[in-house]
Amino acid sequence: MGYTIVYLSLIVLIPLATLVIKTAELSPGELWTLATSPRAMASYQVTFGASLAAALVNTALGPIVAWALVRYQFPGRALLDAIVDIPFALPTAVSGLALTAVLAPTGWIGRWLTPLGIKAVFTPLGITLALIFIGLPFVVRTVQPVLEELEPEVEEAAAVLGATRWQILGRVVLPALTPALLTGFALAFARAIGEYGSVVFISGNKQFETEITPLLIMTRLEQFDYAGATALALVMLVVSFAMLLAINGLGAWARRRAGHA
Amino acid sequence: MTDALAMAARRSARVGPPLGAPIGPPIGAPIAATDEPAWVRRTVIGVAIGFVGLFVLVPLAAVVVEALRAGLAAYGRAIAEPAALSAVKLTFLASAIAVPLNVVFGVAAAWAIARFRFPGRSILITLIDLPLAVSPVIAGMVYLLLFGRQGLLGPWLTDHGIKVVFALPGIVLATTFVTFPFVARELIPLMESQGAEEEEAAIVLGATGWQTFVRVTLPKIKWGLWYGIVLCTARAMGEFGAVSVVSGHIRGRTATLPLHVEILYNEYEYQAAFAVASLLVVLALASLVARRVIARRVEVI
Amino acid sequence: MTIEVRGLSKKFGAFAALDNVSLDVPGGGLIALLGPSGSGKTTLLRLLAGLERPDAGSAWIDGVDLASQSARQRNVGLVFQHYALFRHLDVYENIAFALRVRKRPRAEVDARVRELLALIQLESFERRLPSQLSGGQRQRVALARALAARPRVLLLDEPFGALDAQVRAELRSWLRRLHDEIHLTTVFVTHDQDEAFEVADRVVVMNRGRIEQVGAPAEVFEHPANDFVMRFLGHVNVLEAELGDGRARIGDVTLAIDSAPGGPGRIYVRPHDVELARAPADGALAARVVRVTPLSSGLKVDLSVPALGSRLRADLDWERGAALGLRDGEDVFLSLRRARAFARPPSAAGEDTTADAA
Numbered sequence: 060m061g062y063t064i065v066y067l068s069l070i071v072l073i074p075l076a077t078l079v080i081k082t083a084e085l086s087p088g089e090l091w092t093l094a095t096s097p098r099a100m101a102s103y104q105v106t107f108g109a110s111l112a113a114a115l116v117n118t119a120l121g122p123i124v125a126w127a128l129v130r131y132q133f134p135g136r137a138l139l140d141a142i143v144d145i146p147f148a149l150p151t152a153v154s155g156l157a158l159t160a161v162l163a164p165t166g167w168i169g170r171w172l173t174p175l176g177i178k179a180v181f182t183p184l185g186i187t188l189a190l191i192f193i194g195l196p197f198v199v200r201t202v203q204p205v206l207e208e209l210e211p212e213v214e215e216a217a218a219v220l221g222a223t224r225w226q227i228l229g230r231v232v233l234p235a236l237t238p239a240l241l242t243g244f245a246l247a248f249a250r251a252i253g254e255y256g257s258v259v260f261i262s263g264n265k266q267f268e269t270e271i272t273p274l275l276i277m278t279r280l281e282q283f284d285y286a287g288a289t290a291l292a293l294v295m296l297v298v299s300f301a302m303l304l305a306i307n308g309l310g311a312w313a314r315r316r317a318g319h320a
Numbered sequence: 321m322t323d324a325l326a327m328a329a330r331r332s333a334r335v336g337p338p339l340g341a342p343i344g345p346p347i348g349a350p351i352a353a354t355d356e357p358a359w360v361r362r363t364v365i366g367v368a369i370g371f372v373g374l375f376v377l378v379p380l381a382a383v384v385v386e387a388l389r390a391g392l393a394a395y396g397r398a399i400a401e402p403a404a405l406s407a408v409k410l411t412f413l414a415s416a417i418a419v420p421l422n423v424v425f426g427v428a429a430a431w432a433i434a435r436f437r438f439p440g441r442s443i444l445i446t447l448i449d450l451p452l453a454v455s456p457v458i459a460g461m462v463y464l465l466l467f468g469r470q471g472l473l474g475p476w477l478t479d480h481g482i483k484v485v486f487a488l489p490g491i492v493l494a495t496t497f498v499t500f501p502f503v504a505r506e507l508i509p510l511m512e513s514q515g516a517e518e519e520e521a522a523i524v525l526g527a528t529g530w531q532t533f534v535r536v537t538l539p540k541i542k543w544g545l546w547y548g549i550v551l552c553t554a555r556a557m558g559e560f561g562a563v564s565v566v567s568g569h570i571r572g573r574t575a576t577l578p579l580h581v582e583i584l585y586n587e588y589e590y591q592a593a594f595a596v597a598s599l600l601v602v603l604a605l606a607s608l609v610a611r612r613v614i615a616r617r618v619e620v621i
Numbered sequence: 622m623t624i625e626v627r628g629l630s631k632k633f634g635a636f637a638a639l640d641n642v643s644l645d646v647p648g649g650g651l652i653a654l655l656g657p658s659g660s661g662k663t664t665l666l667r668l669l670a671g672l673e674r675p676d677a678g679s680a681w682i683d684g685v686d687l688a689s690q691s692a693r694q695r696n697v698g699l700v701f702q703h704y705a706l707f708r709h710l711d712v713y714e715n716i717a718f719a720l721r722v723r724k725r726p727r728a729e730v731d732a733r734v735r736e737l738l739a740l741i742q743l744e745s746f747e748r749r750l751p752s753q754l755s756g757g758q759r760q761r762v763a764l765a766r767a768l769a770a771r772p773r774v775l776l777l778d779e780p781f782g783a784l785d786a787q788v789r790a791e792l793r794s795w796l797r798r799l800h801d802e803i804h805l806t807t808v809f810v811t812h813d814q815d816e817a818f819e820v821a822d823r824v825v826v827m828n829r830g831r832i833e834q835v836g837a838p839a840e841v842f843e844h845p846a847n848d849f850v851m852r853f854l855g856h857v858n859v860l861e862a863e864l865g866d867g868r869a870r871i872g873d874v875t876l877a878i879d880s881a882p883g884g885p886g887r888i889y890v891r892p893h894d895v896e897l898a899r900a901p902a903d904g905a906l907a908a909r910v911v912r913v914t915p916l917s918s919g920l921k922v923d924l925s926v927p928a929l930g931s932r933l934r935a936d937l938d939w940e941r942g943a944a945l946g947l948r949d950g951e952d953v954f955l956s957l958r959r960a961r962a963f964a965r966p967p968s969a970a971g972e973d974t975t976a977d978a979a
Contacts, residue, residue, distance in 0.1 A: 072447070080472065123367050135369070152597070224355075285470055
């Protein structure tokens with residue numbers, strides 16, 4: 060058993076070690092220059108900006124979907140519940156292709172946007188829409204179990220104490236959901252930052268405008284600029300790990316908050 | 321017993337009468353003290369359906385429609401095209417290697433983590449979560465850094481005529497990396513919650529470690545294991561970013577299905593791209609269905 | 622503060638939780654709704670609170686028809702079995718909740734919360750979260766929270782059910798003392814007879830959605846209206862018999878009984894109404910002691926009585942028990958000081974006729 064674990068861990072560990080080694084090959088000054096080149100900075104803006112916007116949209120609309128799934132009965136509820144999983148199950152290339160087809164000027168949705176002067180493909184808007192698609196399940200599935208666990212008695216108690224329905228939602232339900240909302244947001248955001256497949260089709264990869272950081276890394280690798288790629292990868296990893304810590308921390312905080320009452 | 325029945329009846333009654341049913345208070349009025357007015361309910365349901373329908377259903381439908389736009393014959397040709405077929409073969413081959421590797425690792429790691437405390441346990445747990453936190457491009461990149469022509473081992477490999485990147489081994493490695501966590505993460509909480517009593521009983525009854533594992537542990541984790549395998553396989557077949565970095569995109573040789581879709585797209589062969597993509601859609605939907613079916617079994621046990 | 626209920630009925634699907642229930646609760650009274658699970662007591666409480674709407678019937682609090690008021694308008698206080706405290710709010714804010722949603726000025730809220738904290742004796746706990754409190758403390762906070770907006774009526778749903786025995790006993794007497802102090806009309810639900818008897822002025826015995834009997838604890842216990850009440854309250858020996866002419870016949874034995882309808886029925890004898898003696902007396906039956914068990918209140922004697930073809934339980938106080946000095950297996954003579962008879966109820970599936978004899 061032990062050998063299996065070690066042996067297979069090597070598949071993960073050794074390549075990661077390589078990253079460390081390559082990083083060490085560069086001086087801090089070099090790393091800094093590479094990581095903060097104008098093109099890199101533009102890519103951060105695109106990536107983080109779109110990811111943030113997408114995660115926010117999902118955090119706003121995700122709970123509504125979760126609420127409908129948990130609290131209401133309506134025809135197609137079970138189907139809706141199953142559909143929520145699709146962005147997570149679909150290969151990213153397929154997602155990217157599908158979204159591009161739909162949002163293109165001749166696409167099913169694109170054709171409604173063109174008269175309004177909205178361009179969805181080859182723009183940051185398109186990237187954001189793709190990232191909303193990707194992050195949709197994260198918030199919904201994080202909020203859903205918490206909603207299911209909410210004791211009805213607590214809402215009933217608030218009602219008998221004189222609260223209107225809106226007051227109940229704002230003072231009792233929302234605070235209970237906040238940890239899950241934050242965790243869902245962090246998960247959606249973290250996933251969006253690293254997303255590649257679903258975005259490259261729709262973004263058009265215009266330098267400085269719609270080039271996401273993962274794609275820039277890819278480009279650098281194709282040009283054998285391993286140093287440049289490494290520097291960018293480092294930036295992404297730092298952010299990813301920070302997010303991982305945040306997510307785990309939020310999870311622990313949420314568990315503490317939900318202590319028995 | 322009747323109390324529980326009353327509670328259950330009360331709970332299901334909260335959801336409201338079926339649409340169009342004449343019993344109870346008028347449809348507009350709240351059913352219980354803690355329900356929203358009907359217009360709020362309808363709006364929320366509408367927004368939920370609209371949001372999900374627009375963002376998920378429409379793109380999915382588009383794939384199917386576009387794939388069949390030129391007719392079934394053209395669809396068949398796109399799928400049967402040699403490059404597409406070899407993409408299918410490559411995808412299945414890579415997954416057939418990566419998934420079992422990760423299953424073995426996942427079972428071993430879950431067993432060790434759930435049953436024992438050992439130095440490095442928390443490191444192992446973090447390690448398992450790692451591939452999920454990392455962008456797929458970076459996942460592929462590290463193999464390039466190691467095995468690529470300019471990588472650490474590059475020269476050595478070239479000297480010995482071994483191709484890792486831009487060939488099957490690289491694809492397998494990248495796929496393994498990316499799907500590393502799935503089986504383990506599925507089994508660890510399952511085994512932790514199941515407890516070790518049955519295994520302990522088996523050992524006291526005289527079974528060896530291996531016998532205990534095969535006769536006691538494996539049957540208990542069967543459905544969780546299947547769930548993890550389905551997740552792992554679906555992800556392995558659909559992986560794009562990581563494989564994209566290491567494969568070199570050589571049409572017909574090192575292109576997996578997702579990569580083949582990209583190649584077709586870049587060559588403006590849209591209908592063919594959708595046709596190949598639809599295969600992946602079928603795969604994804606099949607894995608979703610399989611997961612739902614299995615998830616129910618996991619709960620029952 | 623008075624509560625009137627007339628003909629209240631409520632069904633959940635096919636299950637009749639409440640069936641044509643009528644009740645009067647005087648202002649300032651403390652009544653217990655007592656009954657087994659599924660008897661409708663919680664449903665009645667929830668209807669009064671406004672958490673459910675009745676299918677038929679009406680209820681009034683202080684003459685105001687509750688049909689015209691939603692749950693939040695009724696100003697009743699409700700305490701749940703599992704507290705239902707707001708986990709994200711500390712003790713202070715939990716208690717203040719009712720006043721906050723009514724947008725009361727800060728000074729008023731503060732004064733009232735402090736008053737209640739003193740009442741429940743948790744002054745130093747105001748910043749604690751519910752997760753940091755014991756079960757008994759949580760329930761006291763839940764009570765204070767319910768009282769904050771000066772409700773007209775206080776409703777408690779098995780308030781001590783989730784607590785362990787000692788805390789339960791403490792809170793029971795505490796609730797009684799509280800009621801004596803503030804004289805708020807209180808209705809509480811319980812399935813525990815001891816609790817109902819200890820706390821309440823009057824007891825409402827319920828079964829299967831109906832009220833079986835209403836009265837002071839002693840009255841309900843000594844003069845049960847029907848066989849359900851007799852069996853539900855305390856232990857009782859049950860014997861099948863033929864009734865008629867002021868007599869009951871069980872096999873070869875004839876017993877004089879209070880009053881009885883004719884026909885097949887049952888005899889009910891409380892364990893403390895079974896007298897034991899070493900020497901035979903007029904009308905006494907021979908019995909053998911199966912087992913003698915000391916209980917906290919006296920001696921429990923399990924007897925087998927061949928003439929009646931069943932077992933009986935007798936409860937003796939310590940004095941009598943010591944005087945007799947009974948041991949397992951000995952022969953004694955028993956007579957029944959008092960027996961009630963009721964006609965056999967319409968067949969209820971699965972009713973166990975010997976369960977209460979032990």
